[in-house]
Amino acid sequence: DxxxxxxxxxxxxxxxxxxxxxxxxxxxxxxxxxxxxxxxxxxxxxxxxxxxxxxxxxxxxxxxxxxxxxxxxxxxxxxxxxxxxxxxxxxxxxxxxxxxxxxxxxxxxxxxxxxxxxxLKSIEVTLLIPYTESEKAAKLHTIGTVLEQEYKENGTFMKVRLASEQLEDFEKFII
Incomplete structure (x- = not known):
């Protein structure tokens, strides 16, 4: 996974x-x-x-x-x-x-x-990543497990499981 x-x-x-x-x-x-x-x-x-x-x-x-x-x-x-x-x-x-x-x-x-x-060492988060930061969304496909992804008006909505130490790069996108 x-x-x-x-x-x-x-x-x-x-x-x-x-x-x-x-x-x-x-x-x-x-x-x-x-x-x-x-x-x-x-x-x-x-x-x-x-x-x-x-x-x-x-x-x-x-x-x-x-x-x-x-x-x-x-x-x-x-x-x-x-x-x-x-x-x-x-x-x-x-x-x-x-x-x-x-x-x-x-x-x-x-x-x-x-x-x-x-x-148990990973965490599941819900994120909304603006289209201007699409490289962050792409990175999540590499470093984590994307459980759900949907393209919204104001960015990419994602539910992702990733290691807790990787969360820092995405904290501002958590909803």
Whole structure:
């Protein structure tokens, strides 16, 4: 829906990550603190997956990113026994999804969850842009999602969803 996202992969977290190693990777890990959304991917087939998950949260706390929106992605769900209740229990957790990156199971659900959470960072506004500022209306088609557009006597009427930080350029047109 025309939202732009930058995806980065940070250094893999390991259980009991030494403080010196956190310091060495600080610049890489700072990207995490700046992110709008974190995907915490967990190998659910690993016997120590819970301990590894806990280690990630401890490192997030060390770098000041513990309050970020985090989507928990339980990967390798296809490696669990088919009658395993764990997958059903994990899928019930808020902001989590069970997937298999290898087979594609759950990928659509993951993309929908990402999109849903990124929309929380956007805002819907109604604008009336004078024809003398038509470049602004054109820009909205590039940077946002135009939900409605109508040509009126005094300008272009638009309902648009865009990132809140982009709103400043259009504040004088809000109706």
């Amino acid at each position: 025309k939202h732009e996202a930058i995806l980065t992969d940070t250094v893999g977290f390991i259980q009991r990550l030494p403080h010196q190693l956190v310091a060495a990777f600080r610049s890489t890990l700072e990207e995490v603190a700046e992110a709008d959304l974190l995907l915490h991917v967990i190998d659910v087939s690993h016997e120590l997956y819970q301990e590894q998950s806990d280690a990630v949260y401890k490192v997030l706390e060390q770098i000041g990113a513990q309050n970020k929106t985090i989507l928990t992605v339980y990967n390798k769900i296809d490696k669990l026994p088919s009658k395993n209740a764990l997958a059903q229990r994990l899928a019930q957790q808020e902001n989590s999804v069970c997937i298999s990156a290898k087979s594609g199971i759950g990928i659509e659900e993951l993309l929908a969850l990402i999109s849903e959470n990124l929309k």
